Amino acid sequence: MFQLRQLKIFVAAMETLSFTKAAKQVHLSQPSVTEQIRALEESVGQALFIRQNNRLQPTPAAERLAIRARELLARADDAFREVRDNVDDSGGTIRVAAPQTLCTSVLVPQLLRFAGMHPGTQVAVQEKNSMATAQAVLDGTADLGLVHGWPASDAKLRAQAIARDMPVVVMPPGHPLSEAVDIKADALAAFPLVVTMDGCRYREYLEAVLQEAPVQPRIRGVADSVPALIQMVSAGLGVSILPRMAMDPAATTACVRWRPLSTAGAGLPICLLTLHRTPTRQVAAFIEMIRLAATGSDQPMAAIDMKHGAGGVAIADQEADGIGDIAAGADPAHR
Structure with missing residues (x-):
């Protein structure tokens, strides 16, 4: 049976396609990484990597395992954070990813206020483009993300429009x-x-x-x-x-x-990205503060239903008032 440590090493190897780089990422020696991957291959009964021109080539079995491995590591992280938060509701770190524009206009102005209300909680801001922000949430390296417009569809990602930017x-x-x-x-x-x-x-x-x-x-x-x-x-x-x-x-x-x-449209949505899981109390408090900062309102936005218009542009209709939000159907990078 494999261990969480082996899954962390395996995911690092999948991301870097190199045992040497994976070893640096997980702070182990390269022989230790090779040994752990070999043990994992014995557990699953299949080869996970093929060496090709000094580069690792994942096998189909590795691609399938990577999906489950990331899910298991995320669940383990949730469990540890839940236990920790129940012991000390004021501790921990909230990791937030967003493009530079939203870091400056929405996130940073709220940090001092949040620090005053939750003095034991740190907020680590990661400046990334939209695509990298969504990926950071999916990978579990960010607890939440903030982007302009709708991200690419992903069943694991929860995207909520918290405001509209004119x-x-x-x-x-x-x-x-x-x-x-x-x-x-x-x-x-x-x-x-x-x-x-x-x-x-x-x-x-x-x-x-x-x-x-x-x-x-x-x-x-x-x-x-x-x-x-x-x-x-x-x-x-x-x-x-x-x-x-x-x-x-x-x-x-x-x-x-x-x-x-x-403009006839109702602006570009500002979307909050999380995984489909219950946030910790600190993360929930930070989300609420960001939502209020973005909207200037204590009322949540109505649910938005997506459809695609001409030219690859997605139009989101808000049935409550007939207003359409213009957003890109995919999630290209921007700064």
Whole structure:
């Protein structure tokens, strides 16, 4: 019968495809890792890896075992945390993953408040793109994640829309639209655009908003991150569209201006990602604080039903008020 220690070593080998790298990850010697993998293979009665050009090639049996191994390790982690939390409700660490934009606008401003209410609990913030955030939750290296838009569908992942982030037009100071109270998308047809890279959630959001107008975008510059986009807009290269919470007031007030964009849609959902399990009391308290910070309301959002529209864009209908949330159907990386 295999042991949890062997499963941890096996998962490390699956992630690194190297016994040497796996040994570093689990803090063992390479011969010890090899011995534990051999013992695991004897337990399951099948080879798990094939050496190929100095690289490990997982067998079909390894691929199947990896799914169960991650589940068992996650359950073991849950059990340990539950016992620990019942002993000391104020201790432990909450691991939160999110893109840089949501770390800055939603998570970080709440850390001091949470620390005051739960002084024995640490919060470890992991800055990751959307895809990596979802993967961190699935892998169990993050207790929860926060992303703009809907993640790729995964039966193990629970995605809850906790708020809707409205679009704004970002422009340099002195721009003709800088004094406008409310800007319609068709007004942007007269100006060149700065956008994020293909595959970025914010790029897809911009294109979906302009498609509503409809406006044919005139792209003058492409940035690989939001800070780079802000700098390009500040330099006068063009204007852009971002969700409001992607804007860092401290970093952008002096160099760009932003104004609300009038759109028929109801904004880009901010989604909370967790696994389908009961959170610890500390994690539940932190989730509630983040939800209130994101919504400014003590009422949860209504349930959202997903469907796919044209161009690979998913439209979520909120039946309570007939509002549609625009989000990408897949979960590309963004910064």
